[in-house]
Amino acid sequence: MIGNVSQRVSSLLYRVSLMMKPQVVFVLGGPGAGKGTQCSKIVENYSYTHLSAGDLLRAERAREGSEFGQLIANYIKEGKIVPVEITINLLRKAMEETMEKDAKKFRFLIDGFPRNEDNLQGWNTVMDGKADVKFVLFFDCSNEVCIHRCLERGKSSGRTDDNRESLEKRIQTYLQSTRPIIELYEKHGKVRTIDASRSVDEVFADVKAVLDKED
Numbered sequence: 333m334i335g336n337v338s339q340r341v342s343s344l345l346y347r348v349s350l351m352m353k354p355q356v357v358f359v360l361g362g363p364g365a366g367k368g369t370q371c372s373k374i375v376e377n378y379s380y381t382h383l384s385a386g387d388l389l390r391a392e393r394a395r396e397g398s399e400f401g402q403l404i405a406n407y408i409k410e411g412k413i414v415p416v417e418i419t420i421n422l423l424r425k426a427m428e429e430t431m432e433k434d435a436k437k438f439r440f441l442i443d444g445f446p447r448n449e450d451n452l453q454g455w456n457t458v459m460d461g462k463a464d465v466k467f468v469l470f471f472d473c474s475n476e477v478c479i480h481r482c483l484e485r486g487k488s489s490g491r492t493d494d495n496r497e498s499l500e501k502r503i504q505t506y507l508q509s510t511r512p513i514i515e516l517y518e519k520h521g522k523v524r525t526i527d528a529s530r531s532v533d534e535v536f537a538d539v540k541a542v543l544d545k546e547d
Contacts (some may be wrong), residue, residue: 364479390408424458
């Protein structure tokens with residue numbers, strides 16, 4: 333009887349300790365795969381906070397007095413991956429600030445990260461024991477569809493990297509650096525693949541099925 337109670341208490345304490353840690357879903361896919369659009373829909377329907385590595389970097393680039401602004405600008409323009417320490421510190425700060433405001437907001441969608449092995453190693457070093465990665469939500473889409481969507485978006489987004497030259501560099505970077513990360517997580521059974529070439533609603537129906545199952 334006593335053993336049973338202590339087992340229940342330790343299980344409760346374990347759940348509480350888990351709750352204190354951010355629960356993370358990495359959202360990956362090529363440029364234009366619809367990661368941002370789907371993350372917005374997830375936030376509307378589930379208790380997740382969306383953190384886009386790219387948006388955080390762009391905001392830091394624009395922030396007056398930022399010591400990393402120019403460095404970030406150069407990397408983004410070249411379609412290269414920003415040094416991992418900068419990105420992880422921005423992500424960690426954003427998660428901490430969110431959880432300080434509301435302890436119930438401990439679920440995060442981290443979109444566009446980790447983009448390469450260096451990102452992943454950096455995350456494992458800095459965030460080891462500080463966050464739980466539940467799985468990778470992978471939006472799978474052909475390069476042609478991705479390029480077409482980004483060029484369309486570029487007409488109104490004002491993003492400096494939504495042009496064909498930057499896009500081709502970004503797709504190369506994605507294929508060489510990010511795909512191997514997805515394959516690595518796949519070996520551990522931690523990837524949920526979504527066919528992202530379809531309409532927003534069709535894609536979201538699959539996303540919902542994945543999230544409902546995970547919850």
